[in-house]
Amino acid sequence: KQEVTQIPAALSVPEGENLVLNCSFTDSAIYNLQWFRQDPGKGLTSLLLIQSSQREQTSGRLNASLDKSSGRSTLYIAASQPGDSATYLCAVLGLSGAGSYQLTFGKGTKLSVIP
Amino acid sequence: DTAVSQTPKYLVTQMGNDKSIKCEQNLGHDTMYWYKQDSKKFLKIMFSYNNKELIINETVPNRFSPKSPDKAHLNLHINSLELGDSAVYFCASSQDFGGATDTQYFGPGTRLTVL
Numbered sequence A: 001k002q003e004v005t006q007i008p009a010a011l012s013v014p015e016g017e018n019l020v021l022n023c024s025f026t027d028s029a030i031y032n033l034q035w036f037r038q039d040p041g042k043g044l045t046s047l048l049l050i051q052s053s054q055r056e057q058t059s060g061r062l063n064a065s066l067d068k069s070s071g072r073s074t075l076y077i078a079a080s081q082p083g084d085s086a087t088y089l090c091a092v093l094g095l096s097g098a099g100s101y102q103l104t105f106g107k108g109t110k111l112s113v114i115p
Numbered sequence B: 001d002t003a004v005s006q007t008p009k010y011l012v013t014q015m016g017n018d019k020s021i022k023c024e025q026n027l028g029h030d031t032m033y034w035y036k037q038d039s040k041k042f043l044k045i046m047f048s049y050n051n052k053e054l055i056i057n058e059t060v061p062n063r064f065s066p067k068s069p070d071k072a073h074l075n076l077h078i079n080s081l082e083l084g085d086s087a088v089y090f091c092a093s094s095q096d097f098g099g100a101t102d103t104q105y106f107g108p109g110t111r112l113t114v115l
Helices: none
Strands: A004-007 A010-014 A019-025 A031-040 A045-053 A056-059 A062-067 A072-077 A086-094 A100-104 A109-114 B004-007 B010-013 B017-027 B032-036 B042-048 B054-059 B064-070 B073-078 B088-096 B110-113
Touching: A004 A086, A010 A019, A010 A072, A019 A031, A019 A086, A019 A109, A031 A072, A045 A056, A045 A062, A045 A072, A062 A100, A072 A086, A100 B042, A100 B054, B004 B088, B010 B017, B017 B088, B017 B110, B032 B073, B042 B064, B042 B073, B073 B088
Parallel strands: A010 A109, B010 B110
Antiparallel strands: A004 A019, A019 A072, A031 A045, A031 A086, A056 A062, A062 A072, A086 A100, A086 A109, B004 B017, B017 B073, B032 B042, B032 B088, B042 B054, B064 B073, B088 B110
């Protein structure tokens, strides 16, 4: 059974710092990995999607990497801003033991960027 | 225009009742999802439909039944509501499933409270 772990559970940084969020998964047989952000009381916003054949994806100040063999992904945020404060979730798409698709989320990292 | 919409936004009901949550997407996507986010903010997928065909059906009580009248709609029916069903339910959609275009777009969520 796929398990997705995000470390740390919470992170507080001063504005302007570069930071890295980590995501690890136990089963490397995945189709893709996706990073989301969730603002309090709101839905999820997709940030980046990395296919299993890709190593990284970039969007603005965000860069996500994927090392499928080691079961790890990182989300790098450059020059953090208070508006980046949110919970960041990663999710992996793979197959369950029964052969059906399985989408598994981590529990998220709550990021606070202090002005 | 709202890409993924859910109704109602809030739902308060008595234990034992039957209720429905509606979801509509105007993005022309082929795949739709239902997620449950519990009180600890842990997000878990419940169902996914691709072209009106069920492709993910996680272990949820059979009191929960998704219904997809067409590709743009995926409604969630819940029978005999229980206290433990209280959560925020999110609907999402993506262009494809398992491919390069399956970035997911989420609705605003429906907060269900069972008394």
